[in-house]
Amino acid sequence: MNTPPSNHELVITRDVDVPAEKLFxxxxxxxxxxxxxxxxxxxxSRAELDVRPGGSCLVVxxxxxxxxFPNPGVYLEVVPNRRLVFTDAFTKAWEPSAQPFMTGIVxxxxxxxxxxxxxxxxxxxxxxDREKHEAMGFHAGWNKxxxxxxxxxxxx
Amino acid sequence: MNTPPSNHELVITRDVDVPAEKLFxxxxxxxxxxxxxxxxxxxxSRAELDVRPGGSCLVVxxxxxxxxFPNPGVYLEVVPNRRLVFTDAFTKAWEPSAQPFMTGIVxxxxxxxxxxxxxxxxxxxxxxDREKHEAMGFHAGWNKxxxxxxxxxxxx
Numbered sequence: 001m002n003t004p005p006s007n008h009e010l011v012i013t014r015d016v017d018v019p020a021e022k023l024f025x026x027x028x029x030x031x032x033x034x035x036x037x038x039x040x041x042x043x044x045s046r047a048e049l050d051v052r053p054g055g056s057c058l059v060v061x062x063x064x065x066x067x068x069f070p071n072p073g074v075y076l077e078v079v080p081n082r083r084l085v086f087t088d089a090f091t092k093a094w095e096p097s098a099q100p101f102m103t104g105i106v107x108x109x110x111x112x113x114x115x116x117x118x119x120x121x122x123x124x125x126x127x128x129d130r131e132k133h134e135a136m137g138f139h140a141g142w143n144k145x146x147x148x149x150x151x152x153x154x155x156x
Numbered sequence: 157m158n159t160p161p162s163n164h165e166l167v168i169t170r171d172v173d174v175p176a177e178k179l180f181x182x183x184x185x186x187x188x189x190x191x192x193x194x195x196x197x198x199x200x201s202r203a204e205l206d207v208r209p210g211g212s213c214l215v216v217x218x219x220x221x222x223x224x225f226p227n228p229g230v231y232l233e234v235v236p237n238r239r240l241v242f243t244d245a246f247t248k249a250w251e252p253s254a255q256p257f258m259t260g261i262v263x264x265x266x267x268x269x270x271x272x273x274x275x276x277x278x279x280x281x282x283x284x285d286r287e288k289h290e291a292m293g294f295h296a297g298w299n300k301x302x303x304x305x306x307x308x309x310x311x312x
Contacts (some may be wrong), residue, residue, distance in 0.1 A: 007251050053209050054233055076232070076250060077210055089245050089281075094232060094259050095163050096281045103250050125245075125252045 008130035010138045013119040014146065020108035020116045022153040024081045027106060036148035039141050051078055054093040057086055083107050101129055118146065164286035166294045169275040170302065176264035176272045178309040180237045183262060192304035195297050207234055210249040213242055239263050257285055274302065
């Protein structure tokens with residue numbers, strides 16, 4: 001009997017009226033990710049995205065009061081317009097971070113006719129971190145961010 | 157002033173009379189890695205190496221008493237005959253492991269004339285894990301394994 005892996009996952013998935021390429025661009029172009037990645041009134045003050053396996057991604061989140069929170073990570077897998085995997089277990093290739101928290105897996109499945117099944121997963125090393133992330137508002141936050149992404153690219 | 161990253165590293169480096177390709181083969185071919193990877197009287201009872209970024213590596217170590225210790229991991233970076241990076245933070249792409257311990261970085265620098273500078277690094281997420289690894293005999297163990305690798309490929 002196969003036991004499912006205990007990957008401590010949180011996930012959102014939605015079918016959206018936007019082509020996969022547009023969503024992938026939103027995730028991978030710094031000037032675009034700054035517009036949608038943080039649920040307002042939070043924002044992104046800086047984004048540096050070296051989109052290739054082993055490349056660094058740095059997103060600095062800014063609170064409404066102006067406090068900045070840098071989120072450094074590394075891309076693990078990049079399949080253009082299909083799939084993006086990144087983790088905060090490394091701050092760059094291959095420097096261990098102070099506190100590995102999650103690995104993000106974002107998938108864009110072409111449904112035809114300009115529609116896409118969008119699935120975003122956050123996997124954690126511990127059950128406690130998964131619970132913490134959920135309590136921080138994972139589902140509302142990631143859905144709100146997706147709303148902002150769709151608004152930016154003009155879902156029709 | 158740049159502070160060096162606190163990557164909690166342990167490292168061995170040696171110049172050896174073996175071409176880089178031979179060392180890389182020893183690291184990446186299952187039938188070869190079984191012969192040298194564990195300092196005797198320990199051994200490797202099983203090795204499955206999917207040598208590509210995101211590929212799984214499973215090495216099962218066997219104690220002299222016959223107890224088996226599986227070590228699953230994932231390759232993060234593969235540059236043939238040059239560089240190999242792997243971590244036990246994932247058991248496969250991209251399943252978080254129960255307890256991330258280290259990332260291994262092995263480099264083969266061609267010195268010309270069939271000589272190679274061999275550098276093997278183990279980076280840890282915590283100072284405690286680095287200390288534990290050192291106390292487990294990192295330096296003696298990794299040097300002994302390298303001796304066995306050199307013996308296998310017939311250093312001259």
